[in-house]
Structure formats: structure tokens, C-alpha cells
Amino acid sequence: MPPTATLTRLRLNPESPAVRRDLADRIQLHKTLMRLTPGTPSPHPRRDAGLLFRLETDRDGPCLLIQTTQPPRLTGLPAHYGTAQTSDLTPLLGALTAGLPVRYRITAAPVRHIPGPCYGRRPDGTLLRRRGTPTALHGPDAARWWQRKASHSGLALTDISLTPQAFERSPHTPHQPGLAHQLIQFDGHARITDARLLAQSICRGIGRAQSYGAGLLSLAPA
Template identity: 80%
Template sequence: MTPTATLTCIRLNPDHHAVRRGLADRVQLHKTLMRLTPGTPSPHPRRDAGLLFRLDTDHDHPTLLVQTTQPPDLAGLPARYGTLLAARDLTPVLHTLTAGQHVRYRITAVPVRHLPGTPCGRRPDGRIRHSRGTPTALHGHDAAQWWQRRANQSGLALTDISLTPRTFERSPHTPHQPGLHHQLIQFDGHAHITDPRLLAQSICRGIGRAQSYGAGLLSLAPA
């Protein structure tokens, strides 16, 4: 069964105090956007709502792309928080993905590699087993290789890759995960689809870590 998703584009009002707070701290932005998906309590409310977002600050007015499993409740946002530019049901698009189709892509992600941890036993072949070590942010060629692997695992074969570092805004008072300062990188380029079903699932599920903070939303357009 093909998953469902709605994509909403909101132009933010930079004069609103909640917008300014969110632009300065991704944790606060996440908390505000969770108001778009009210529902029954859950141990994993963001994941269950399918909430993914990407913040674009390259233009005069910051813009949010927000993806949810169900149409978002825009009334949950503060008054005058922003202007709705577009809302689109992605489900028909997910149904029409085809193998071999050429597309342009964009994703902001947090590429990481886990260094080997402490020894914790032996594998059946005799090799030493290590615990999962500290996640380490990747840059440059290593980051591109990370995205190449994740794209292949998501039903997408890349033709080219360009990298643009993005700022991870965080209040100095907000605790962060030990051993990792989030490094957001925007990947753009062209690709062709290898597995439409797997790709549709990856689009709805998101790719990589830090999805609560604006990473993992994969956007596609005809090449």
C-alpha cells in the first residue's frame, strides 16, 4: 500500500515573536510545528504524524516546507505566524513514481558515521564485536558518499551531487545529543528512480537522523 502525505508551504512572518524564536532555535521551531498535528498521545508523536520539514532562508522571507501524513491543522499555529503559499496532496504523485524516471532532488540531511565503540564480545567468525560508538559528523566527499549510499537504499540512483552547508540554529541553553553537533547539509542534483515503492516509503518516512530539526525531507521534481 502506497503511503500518503501532504506537503504545505508557509512563508513565515519574520516580525512574529514565535517565528523569530523558531529561526534562532530548531528545538522551538519543532515544538511550534508539532501544533499542526494534534492527535492522541503517542510515545513518538512526530513520527506517527509523519512530520518532516525544511527551512529555506535564502530569500527575503523565510519559508517552511512541511510534510505530514494527514493535512495539517493550520489553525494550530499562532495567529499571523505566516502565509500559506501552497498545500498539495502528494499521494497521487507517490502513486505515479516509475522505475527509470529522471528527477531533480533536494534534501537537507545530517550525514554521520558511528565510530567503533568499546569491545563487547566476538562475532561467530571470530572477529571482535564493538558497541555502537559516538556519531561523528561527515563533511565534503565523506558526506557525499553517505548520501550516495542512503539514496541507493531509498530507491534512487544519483547522477550528480552538489553540497551546501546549512546552519543548525540552536539556543545555547538547549541541551544537545552528546558527541554530535548537528551539521546540516543540503544535497541537490539529478537522479533516476530504481525502486518506486521503496522511494515512496522513504519520502514519507524521511531519511537520516535529526528529522525533528529540519532534516530528512526529500523533495523531487521532473528533471
């Protein structure tokens, strides 16, 4: 049985002070969208609610694609925040088939960890190193990161297009380690190699910075 999910397309109201505030600060945007979740006590409330989102802009203005395990509580949003349309993704997840060609889009935060200092050796002589600092990837390095992530998520990529995205952050927000993300939008074509794994990856999200608009994978027939 495939996992369940819903997708909400939220057309933002650019006249709303709350929208303007959130578009200027991904951290605040995350806080606003968490109001869509049930709010039950949990050490991992976003993950448990399956909340993923992606900010897009087209000729009609800014739009949020919001994925949740259960239908979101739209009444939790600020007044006049936008207009929403929610659909059930479960039939789509169940229709995924190995070999099916698809178009994809995902905004992600590709990183690699620079090896940290050595703190010892294993019995076989292998050096033990601390994990080190995550470093944002760009260009071909970012493309290779996505190629690897896609392969581990049940997709074989045919082509990749990269578009850098801004990580909007208020200058008044205190610096927190791990929040200086480089977001990149990946678009292209692929073939499904593992339908079950892909459905799980769509619901779980891919990569880091999922609280700030990364990790939501969208598919359409090629």
C-alpha cells in the first residue's frame, strides 16, 4: 500500500503584510507554515506532519506548493494570506511504475561535508575523523549530488537543469549554524527505477533544509 500525502497549491496574496514578511525570511515562512500542522506535541513536528514546501513564482505571482501527510489546517494561516487548492496525492503515488518516463522538479540544498580533524584510528588502522562542516555545492558538483540522490530515491536521470535560488533571511535573525543554505532548483527528465522507493522518497523529502523550502520532489508524465 503506497504512503499517503496531500498537495496544496497556495496562491499568495502579495498585498498581505504577513506574506511580504514571510517572503523576506525563510525562517519566518517555516514558522507560518507549521501552523498548518495538527500541532500535537512531538520532538519532530515538521517531519511527523510530512510538511514539505517549495516557493515558486510565475506570471500570476508567488505560489507555495505544500505537501503534508494529512490535509492541512488552512484556518491556521494569517487572514487574507492567499487562496488554496488541495488535492490527494495518494492515487499518483500508487500509479508510479518502474520504467515510466517522467519530468521532475525539486529545490534542494546540495552539500558535502569537509572531513574534520582526526581523533583516532580503528583497529585496522583506518583514521577516524569528525564529520566536519557542511559546504554548499555549485555547478557540476551540485549536479553530481542530485544524480546520486535521485539514484538512491528510485530515479534514473536523463538530463539536469540547474537554477540557483535565493535563501531569504532577515538580517535581524541571529546566526545559527547550518542555516546558510544554498538552494538550487533542479529540473529535467528521468525514468522510474524503483516505484516503492520513489513514493517513500517523495513523502519523506530529499536532502537537507526541508524546513526552509527544500526537498519537495514533483513529478509529471514526460
